[in-house]
Amino acid sequence: MSMLRTIKPKNARVKRALAAREPQVVENEKTAIFVRGQSTSEIVRNVMKDLYALKQPHAINFSRKNDIHPFEDTSSLEFFANKNDASLFVTGLHSKKRPHNLVFTRMFDGRVLDMMELGVEGFKSMGEFDSPKSSVGIRPLMVFHSDLFDTHPKYQLVKSFLLDFYNGHALSEIPLIGGLEHVISITAGPLPQTEGLDLENDKNLPKIHLRVYTVKLLASGSKIPKTQLTEMGPSIDFSLRRVQDADEEMLKMSMKRPKLAKSDVESGLGKKKKNIETDSMGDKVGKLHLDRQDLSKMQGRKMKGLKVRKVPAASDGEMQVDNDEE
Amino acid sequence: MDVTQQLADYAAATTTAVLDRPNPIITDAGLLAAFDNTPVDADEYGSNLNPHLLALTLTSTQALISSLFALPTKSTSSGPITLLPTPATLLPREKPLPKPKPLTKWERFAKEKGISHKKKEKHVWDEEKQEWVARWGKDGKNREKEGQWLHEVKAGEDADLDPASTARSDRKARIAKNQKQQAANIAAAANQSSTSTSASASSRGVSTLSQEQKKNLRERRKEELHRSMLLSKTATASLGKYDKAIENEPKVKGVKRKFEANVTPTSGKSEKENALDVLHRLETGVGKVKKSKKGGEGDEGGLNVRKAVRFQGKVDRVAGGGAGGKKGGKRK
Numbered sequence: 001m002s003m004l005r006t007i008k009p010k011n012a013r014v015k016r017a018l019a020a021r022e023p024q025v026v027e028n029e030k031t032a033i034f035v036r037g038q039s040t041s042e043i044v045r046n047v048m049k050d051l052y053a054l055k056q057p058h059a060i061n062f063s064r065k066n067d068i069h070p071f072e073d074t075s076s077l078e079f080f081a082n083k084n085d086a087s088l089f090v091t092g093l094h095s096k097k098r099p100h101n102l103v104f105t106r107m108f109d110g111r112v113l114d115m116m117e118l119g120v121e122g123f124k125s126m127g128e129f130d131s132p133k134s135s136v137g138i139r140p141l142m143v144f145h146s147d148l149f150d151t152h153p154k155y156q157l158v159k160s161f162l163l164d165f166y167n168g169h170a171l172s173e174i175p176l177i178g179g180l181e182h183v184i185s186i187t188a189g190p191l192p193q194t195e196g197l198d199l200e201n202d203k204n205l206p207k208i209h210l211r212v213y214t215v216k217l218l219a220s221g222s223k224i225p226k227t228q229l230t231e232m233g234p235s236i237d238f239s240l241r242r243v244q245d246a247d248e249e250m251l252k253m254s255m256k257r258p259k260l261a262k263s264d265v266e267s268g269l270g271k272k273k274k275n276i277e278t279d280s281m282g283d284k285v286g287k288l289h290l291d292r293q294d295l296s297k298m299q300g301r302k303m304k305g306l307k308v309r310k311v312p313a314a315s316d317g318e319m320q321v322d323n324d325e326e
Numbered sequence: 327m328d329v330t331q332q333l334a335d336y337a338a339a340t341t342t343a344v345l346d347r348p349n350p351i352i353t354d355a356g357l358l359a360a361f362d363n364t365p366v367d368a369d370e371y372g373s374n375l376n377p378h379l380l381a382l383t384l385t386s387t388q389a390l391i392s393s394l395f396a397l398p399t400k401s402t403s404s405g406p407i408t409l410l411p412t413p414a415t416l417l418p419r420e421k422p423l424p425k426p427k428p429l430t431k432w433e434r435f436a437k438e439k440g441i442s443h444k445k446k447e448k449h450v451w452d453e454e455k456q457e458w459v460a461r462w463g464k465d466g467k468n469r470e471k472e473g474q475w476l477h478e479v480k481a482g483e484d485a486d487l488d489p490a491s492t493a494r495s496d497r498k499a500r501i502a503k504n505q506k507q508q509a510a511n512i513a514a515a516a517n518q519s520s521t522s523t524s525a526s527a528s529s530r531g532v533s534t535l536s537q538e539q540k541k542n543l544r545e546r547r548k549e550e551l552h553r554s555m556l557l558s559k560t561a562t563a564s565l566g567k568y569d570k571a572i573e574n575e576p577k578v579k580g581v582k583r584k585f586e587a588n589v590t591p592t593s594g595k596s597e598k599e600n601a602l603d604v605l606h607r608l609e610t611g612v613g614k615v616k617k618s619k620k621g622g623e624g625d626e627g628g629l630n631v632r633k634a635v636r637f638q639g640k641v642d643r644v645a646g647g648g649a650g651g652k653k654g655g656k657r658k
Binding site: 147168173188235 | 357363364379390391400406408412415419422
């Protein structure tokens with residue numbers, strides 16, 4: 001942060017661009033930066049290329065080597081994040097100790113939130129599959145298989161990371177016909193059947209398999225179509241390595257949701273309010289339910305003959321008498 | 327095997343939802359995601375991995391697709407569009423929630439008084455020209471007086487008064503005032519945010535106190551001054567009754583002179599004892615402010631050792647530096 005000079009906008013265009021980088025209530029899609037470390041392997045580069053292709057157009061590829069070791073020092077990642085307004089990173093590394101290494105980093109507010117390290121064990125690139133590919137910018141479906149993604153803290157992080165990476169930005173609407181082209185399938189292997197297994201132990205953690213298929217919806221005779229899948233690649237087998245959990249305070253901040261707008265609340269989001277809605281003109285419309293009307297007190301037609309006379313008629317009589325005397 | 331048979335087999339393998347799941351597949355339509363929480367079958371996983379993964383994906387994708395097709399749609403010119411619900415899975419945001427914009431001084435005042443904002447139209451109707459003119463800016467209504475060729479001179483105005491330039495300077499003064507207020511608002515907002523976010527800002531040497539804190543400080547200082555003024559009044563026997571009053575000086579309340587009783591009371595101290603008490607107090611110095619003891623400052627010695635050492639050190643340094651450093655600076 002300190003390395004970046006603060007820009008004072010001199011014209012409206014720059015001002016707008018800076019305003020777009022300010023925190024927003026409804027955020028735009030997270031941008032991912034793909035960056036290479038000092039030494040990478042062919043496999044890692046190809047894996048990154050394919051992951052980049054899947055993340056397009058919200059991805060930036062850095063073609064040069066950078067002396068980055070995310071688990072040791074995150075300052076350069078933070079610099080890149082602020083400079084490019086990006087919050088996801090994939091760093092490719094390769095060393096004897098950790099061959100074909102990918103480090104996924106997530107940022108919050110320009111600082112590192114959490115990290116996970118995946119090793120590439122098996123890889124078949126997108127080009128090796130002789131099949132049609134999905135178009136750029138199409139939102140994938142994502143499916144996760146295995147109970148580990150629900151129970152094991154490390155795999156929970158993997159799930160959160162990968163889901164955030166490709167599908168983190170919530171859409172409000174999507175055309176189902178033509179809007180669904182591919183599905184990313186993430187599967188964790190079964191736990192090894194050894195007695196006294198320690199879940200916290202890093203060794204022998206099941207592999208994670210990433211497969212990508214194109215989806216074809218076939219007519220089934222009912223409203224819900226039948227699905228046909230063809231593998232389009234890439235097909236990657238990951239092993240789970242190091243993981244850095246998020247700082248609790250930071251995670252709490254990042255999980256805060258905005259308060260819902262009034263019109264949203266009335267239309268049923270959050271706590272639903274009964275009988276109040278906002279119409280298409282933005283006017284608030286309320287529905288009232290009244291009790292049954294009490295008809296006994298209703299004023300009917302007034303006629304002389306129906307007049308209710310007061311009971312003591314004695315005074316009237318006296319007056320009459322007086323008149324007669326005069 | 328027949329080619330058609332092979333194709334049919336392939337179609338069957340890639341289309342049918344082949345697996346029965348004991349746990350229902352959880353779908354999150356808002357994120358277009360599905361979660362199958364059934365443990366992966368170890369035998370299938372070990373023997374034929376890729377077909378098993380395909381079968382798993384088919385099963386869960388089919389579940390996801392059917393949940394998506396059950397959602398409400400709206401029709402558009404380019405076909406039906408499905409409305410997605412809000413995601414059930416919580417994912418971290420990229421940036422914190424935006425902070426509410428700090429109110430300006432006027433906005434704060436208006437809020438307090440319940441004044442609602444009335445938006446001014448940018449254009450106003452000009453009766454003479456019979457057209458809409460800008461309220462401000464180029465050919466603005468607020469510059470009307472400056473371009474006018476005839477001005478009304480009111481009684482009692484100077485003969486050499488230039489109404490056009492007066493109007494212009496008035497307008498410029500209003501702009502300057504507004505800019506000053508704007509700057510003050512921005513500064514106040516910056517102060518507020520810096521005190522709320524970080525305490526490290528004080529190292530920059532700029533006052534980072536908020537308006538409230540400054541106000542509190544001012545109040546405290548005022549109280550202190552008031553108290554010391556009251557104390558100073560006790561110096562005179564009349565308790566400041568005949569002192570020259572300062573303008574707008576607050577009236578002192580609750581301070582009363584005390585007199586000795588004319589007649590010596592029977593109980594308690596006698597007059598002689600009282601007088602002796604006063605003498606004793608003068609002698610021993612009861613009630614005097616004691617000098618604070620520092621470093622080597624003792625009662626008996628009267629020498630401030632620390633100060634002496636410091637002084638000597640300074641002298642030495644000046645002597646040493648002058649001798650070593652400068653060439654022609656030596657004194658004869």
